[in-house]
Amino acid sequence: MRTWTARAWAVLLVVAITGLLAPPAHADPVRLDPAEVEDFLDSRVPELMKEQGVPGAAVTVVADGEEVVSRGYGEADPESGTPVSPAETSFPTGSVAKSFTAVAVLQLAERGDVDLHADVNTYLPEEAHIPRTPSGEPVTLHHLLTHTPGFEDAMAGAVSADPDGHTSLQDHIARDRPDLIYPPGRFTSYSNYGIAVAGAVVERVSGRPFIDYARENIFGPLGMERSAFAQKEADLPAHFATASRSMLTPGGGRAPGPEIGSNDFPAGYAFATAPDMGRFMLALLGEGAYGGERILAPETVEEMLGRRAEVHPLISAMGYGVYERFTGEPRVVGHHGDFLGANMEYAVVPEAGVGIVVAANGDADADFQDALWTVVIDAFLAEFTGAEQDTLPDGAGQGGGAGEGERPLSDYAGDYHAARVDRSGPTMLPTVLGSLRPASVDGDGLRMSCSAAPEEQHWTRIGDGLFRSADGEETAAFIEDGGEVVGLVCDSYPMHPYVKVAWHQTPAPWLAAAGAALLVLLSMLVWPAAALVRRVSVRGAGERGADDGRERTPRAARAARWTAGAAGLVLAAALGTVVALMGTEAAQMAFFTGSPVLEIPLAVAALPVAAVLALTVAAWRRRWWSVPVRAHYTAVGAAFAVFLSVAWHFNFVWTPWS
Incomplete structure (x- = not known):
């Protein structure tokens, strides 16, 4: 008996010491007063909705292991006037769905069914294999979950304009694979396709359709009864009450978000209520468990929310299906999602045990950093x-010049544009133009911009490769390889991030x-003027009753000029059509579906241009006009070719092989 007692005391002592030494789940848990939280939300959300034209919103706040507040504002459907019910209104999650997909992959990794650092082709059929880059490094699930596989941001084939026209997830990843443009691991280049591949791995390895897997292993265990993935909204369970979507139009108006069929649904086509998202956040904050059910082991949650893809210790980093909101204490991680007129964003503070989600059924008439969900979450945190x-860091930001061993400032100077770019589609030009960030040496620092706003300012070096903006609101780190x-x-x-490019x-x-x-x-406008002068001259000669003896221009030569003029008019009409289409719903759908609606107009213009080029050859062979006139016609033909070549480079000209 004495031996048993001694052993018992020893076990109790070990348990007590372990409990004292082990860090608690929340080092400093925060307890929130529901009334204070409600007052905070009620004073901010409706006002921002009115300012930014958002029809409806829902917010859930969780803390200390439970839901604190769930509030609904505005209308779930402006047409019917149905109000938002936080408990019943399911909102499109957009890319927040990537967090669910990451959980599904990590569940398989926990069971030993997949290795996050193995070649992902191990789990894919041959027709969906991802080719190796010249570096020879394979793409892994780790790369996919941190958006570092190196894919271009080609979205063609992600959705179908016909809700019933969607394809299977497996067919999508085999058919619509974008090009690899960076070595795996070099850049965080946000990739919907990469997360779709991760979902396809879940489907193949588990032997269950991805939609069913998520319901059975994530939503069901957590009691998320109004949450689901879908390929079209009509496939959702009958008890779902989904919010409408309100898109901003180029003219500043609003239009309903179109119904679509989703092919890459693990990346962004899920639906959830705000309280359901609260349960998901509580599971992340509860070390993988909520309501007596566990979806991940504590160490896996730590891995998911950790810094899995880091550029610099003082710059926010990517986790698995999440990212740090900013660098600071306490640490905040989460995800934002938007999809054709709907937005959702959540953030959790693991150290404090607090989480907040904001869902909205409309685009905000504001810049990204000033959008309703961003402002509310930042202010709440x-x-x-x-x-x-x-x-x-402590003591940083005091100096400017290069210290011993630091790079000269000139190494950082150059042109940078967004790493996330579709090199195969017509979004290439607006993306690169809109994200161009030139950096130049400016005294003891750099002059550049590095945020959603393009305004340039002075940046001071506060560490090797680390710079702070003059307004003190942003820090930037340079990536080296x-x-x-x-x-x-x-x-x-x-x-x-941004990638450095050469001037050309x-x-x-x-x-x-x-x-x-x-x-x-435009110099073709000289031709009708010259023709008018000739006509007047010939008419005057006729009135005098004499022929001036000049050789008449061959009919084929006149036709050549008419053809060039017609080509110019067709090109002008094609350009006008493309400009008119840019920013419309049709163009946005084209980006997702791969429709050539933006590429057809200039492809049509290429037909008369081809005729002009052929007539240029004929002009020299048959010696139409004088040499200077022939040279001018040749310059016009070359100008047509150059302009269409530039348009083709930026993916605005459809070709049979594109």
Whole structure:
């Protein structure tokens, strides 16, 4: 008996010591007063909705292992006037769905069914294999979950404009694979396709359709009864009450979000209520468990929410299916999602045990950093958890010049644009132009911008490869590879870094060539003026009753000029059509479906241009006109070719092989 007692005391002592030494789930859990939280939300959300034209929203706040507040605002459906019910209204999650997909992959990894660092082709059929890059490094599930596989951001084939026209997930990843444009692991280049591949792995390895797997292993255990993945909204369970979607139009108006069929649904086509998202956040904050059910082991949750893809310790990083909101204490992780007129964003503070989700059924008439969900979450975190962006290390930011062993500032100078770019589609030009971030040496620092706003300012070096903006609101870190500076990343946007490019890789030389070509084409206006002068001259000669003896222009030569003029008019009409289409719902759908609606107009213009080029050859062979006139016609033909070549480079000309 004494032996048993001694052993019991020893066990109890070990347990007690272990409990004292082990860090608690929440080092400093926060307990929130529901009334204070409600007052906070009620004073901010309706006002922002009105300012930004958002029809409806729902917010859920969780803390200390339970839901604190769930609030609904506005209308779930403006047409019917149905109000938002936080408990019943399911909102499209957009890319928040990536967090669910990451959980599914990590569940398989826990069971030993997949290895996060093995070649992902191990789990894919041969027709869906991802080719190796020249570096020879394979793409892994780790790369997919951190958006570092190196894919271009080609979205063609992600959705079908016909809700019933969707394809299977397996067919989508085999048919619509984008090109690999970066070595795996070099850049965080946000990839919907990469997460779709991760979902396809779940489907193949588990032997269950992905939609069923998520319901059985994530939503069901957590009691998320109004949450689901779908390929079309009509497939959702009958008890779902989904919010409508409200898209901003280029003219500043609003239009209903179109119904679609989703092919890459693990990346962004799920639905959830705000309280359901609260249960998901409580599971992440509860070390993988909620309501007596466990979806992940504690160590797996730590791995998911950890810094899995880091550029610099003082810059926010990517986790698995999540990213850090900014660098600071306490640490905040989460995800934002938007999809054709719907937005959702959630953030959890593991140290405080607090989480918040904001869902909205409309686009915000505001910049990304000023959007309703961003402003509400940032203000909530600051007021109730003390979490604010603060990336300056102690004592940093005091100096400027290069210290011993630091790179010269000139190494960082150059042109940068978003790493996330579709090189195969017509979004290439607006993406590169809109994200171009030139950096130049400016005294003891750099002059550049590194955020959603394009305004340039002075940046001071606060560490090797680390710079702080003059307004004190942003920190940037430069990315190095093989001893060279290859990119930079902003602290508040770890999922969207910039890649360094040579001057000839920027749009500038291409656009200069297109502009010069247009000037040459405008010179065709000389032809009708010259023809009028000739006509007047001939008429005058006729009135005098004498022929001036000049040789008449051959009919074929006149036809050549008429053909060039017609080509110019067709090209102008095609350009006008493309400009009119850009930013419309049709164009947005084209980006997702791969429709050539933006590429057909200039492809049509290429037909008369081909005729002009053929007539240019004929003009020289048959010696139409004088040499200077022939040279001018040749310059016009070359200008047509140059302009269409630039348009083709930026994917605005459809070809049979595209």
